[in-house]
Structures are given as structure tokens and as C-alpha cells.
Amino acid sequence: MTKSYKNIAITAMFAVNLTALIFITTLVRHATSIVVNRYAALSFFDALNKLPLPSDTVQAAALCVFSLLVLLTYAQTLKKDNMTLAVLNCSAQVLLCIAVMYLLDFHYNGILFIPLVNIIIRLNKNSVRFSLMLVVIAAYLFLDYDIISGGLPLNHLDNYIKIYGAGTQTLLYIALNLLVGLNIIVFVIILMQALQYEQYETQRLKELNEQVSRSAEELKVINLQLEEYALQSEKNAQTRERNRIAREIHDTLGHTLTGITAAIDACLELVGKDPAQLKKQLTLVSEAARSGLIDVRRSVGALRLDALERFSLGDALKKMVDEINYTTNIEVTLNYQHGKNSDEAKEIIYRVVQESITNAVRHGGASRIDIDISLDGVKTLVHISNNGASCKTIAEGFGLTHMRERVENFGGAITFDGSNGFVTNAIIPFRRVEND
Secondary structure, three states: OOHHHHHHHHHHHHHHHHHHHHHHHHHHHHHHHHHHHOOOHHHHHHHOOOOOOOHHHHHHHHHHHHHHHHHHHHHHHHHOOOHHHHHHHHHHHHHHHHHHHHHOOOOOOHHHHHHHHHHHHHOOOHHHHHHHHHHHHHHHHHOOHHHHOOOOOOOOOHHHHOOOOHHHHHHHHHHHHHHHHHHHHHHHHHHHHHHHHHHHHHHHHHHHHHHHHHHHHHHHHHHHHHHHHHHHHHHHHHHHHHHHHHHHHHHHHHHHHHHHHHHHHHHHHHOOOOHHHHHHHHHHHHHHHHHHHHHHHHHHOOOOOHHHHHOOHHHHHHHHHHHHHHHOOOEEEEEEOOOOOOHHHHHHHHHHHHHHHHHHHHHHOOOEEEEEEEEEOOEEEEEEEEOOOOOOOOOOOHHHHHHHHHHHHOOOEEEEEOOOOEEEEEEEEOOOOOOO
């Protein structure tokens, strides 16, 4: 039951009971006035069981107690979270209602519906609510004129109604019964609404519990999925790392061994012919082997290429080309245009050139390799061709596959053409391009 509805319900109860209170006290006042005007006080008092209090005083006192009841009722809304104060407040309301009933000689006990409604809609603790309801219901049943008048001298309301004529008496009884009935009807409506609200709250709590249970199950499923995802992510990370290390070792060690192999072949031709040149060639082979070993160590440790740490990309490529030209019988040309490439892009360009030279020496048997690196907006264009063996059908092995993975994972593109020698074309952006 909403706060606004509770206030409306209490206000309706106050309106009906205030009307009944004013009706009864006004009836007594008016009947007393008629008796006085007719000079029939003696006969009237003979019919009473006790000397009544002045009717004006009774009406004023009843209205004052009723006003205090109103104040206590609305004060309860301010302290609704304090159960002890709420119980004391409801108990005080019951006592005030009994005081009003006493002033009216217990002619009207419907005023007890006010604290009863307060107990129903204001108190949330069922055990306390039930106990107070029993007290109010007991007061309603036993504090009735027909029961109380056996032990206390009380004046019946009929003594005042009989002052009037027969027609007026009928109207007065009808009005009194309408007020009593209306009070009961308002109470029943409030009670039904309270019960409906309790059922609604029970159903809502049940649905909330079911929703919480479903959410708990969903969270359990999500947790399992997250665990699986974490395991899969870990496996993927391990796979990527293995692939990275494999690519790095293939590029560095493969290129180095290919260069050493070609250099040794050149050395074999110098044996017995030119010892000085042979010594120079073997020195270059030794340096190439050391450089390759350093690159392998750095690749395993996920460090940047040593050549790119010590030199710019152009200088590192020139150093690579010079080593091939000096240690082998292969002629390598380089045309390099500087671009604003990221460190990752520079390494990819370096690896593409390195792998292309390695493949040309190892598989193609090339005697000439031409390297052209130019710019196109925010991309670097890499064109590498050699005059080695041609192949119409290209079966991408480990080296070509990982070259393609490097470029495409960075957001670039690469193609191979073996129709006339072997040509590699790569488009590499300056910065990584994230793909969906």
C-alpha cells in the first residue's frame, strides 16, 4: 500500500468518525436544549441513570481528544521505522478512543477502527501487529453500551432521541445507522486493499527471489564461460608467443645460416688461391655467426632487433645488403626511401627483406636481388625481385607463411609472384591497423 493511499485511507476514517462524533454530541446538545426550553428537566432526569455532564463540555472535550488522536496518528508516519515508538503510539491511540467513547457514554465504539487501521497499514512486524489487533478487537467487542452499562451508570442515547417526534426519531436513527455502517464499509475497503497489497508484495518478493535465483545461475554460467575464456586466452597467448619465437628464430637463424652457407661456398673457391682474401671472408663469416646468435637471443627474449637498435632502418638494410655482397657471389641492390614508420613497421620491413634474401639464396639460386622501398601516403611499398628459379605454383612454406602473418596482422598486404624469377610485393602501413 503506497504512502499516498495510506494517508487517504486514514483521512477517510477520520472524516467518517468526526462526522459521527459531531452528530452524536450535537444531538445531545440539541435534545438537552429542547428539554430546558420545555421545562421538562425533572422528568427527563428521572429517565436517566446518572446526572450528565454539560453537553457543551462533552462536545468540546470529545473534539479535543479527537484532535489529539489525529496528531498522534500523523506523528506515527514520522517514526514508522521505530517499532517501539509505533507500538506506544498505537496503544495511546486506543486509550484516546476509549476516552472519547467514555465521554459519549459508549454510545459509539466505531472510533476504534482508527487505531485498528493504523495498526494494519503502519506496522510491519506481524507478531506485534497481531497482538495489537487482538487488543483493539477485544475493546471493540466488550466496550459496548449493552455490556458496560451493566457495571457502570450510563445514559442511553435513546433517552435523547425520544425527545423528538416520531418522524424525526426515524431520521435520526437512519442517520446514526448510516454513519455506523459507512464507518464499517470504509474499514472493510481499507482491509481489502491492505490484503491485496500484502498479496502483491508477496508475489513481488517471490518474483524477485526467482529473478535473483536466475541471475545467480546466469552468473554461474558466465563465471564458467569466463574461466574457459581465460584458459583459452592463455592458450592463445602461448600459441602466439610460440609462433613469434618460431618466426624470429626462422628469420634470424635461417638468414644467418643461409649467408654463412653462401659465404663458405665462396671460401671454398678461394682455398689454395688467395689466402688473404680467404682469411677476410672467414672473418666476415665469424662476425655473421655472432650477429645471428645475438639476434636469436633477442628474439627469444622479445627484444628489438640489434640492427634496428644500433642503426636506422635504412642503415640496417644497407648493412645487411653489404654483408651479402661481401660474403657471397650474389649482387644485391637497395633503393630505400625513408618514411615515418613505427618501430613495429620497421621491424616488419626488415624481416620481409631478410626473408626474401634468404629464400632467393637458399631456394632460388639467384645471382641478383633488387630491393625497392618507397612511400605511398601513409604506407610503405616494398618490392623485392630476384632472377632465381621460377615457379608457376607457389607452395608457401614456413618462411612465406610467417612473412604473410607478420604483414597481415599489422594491417598490411603481401603477394608473391614466381612467373619470372621471384617477386615479393608488400604494402605496410606506418602504424598498426586493428582489424575486426
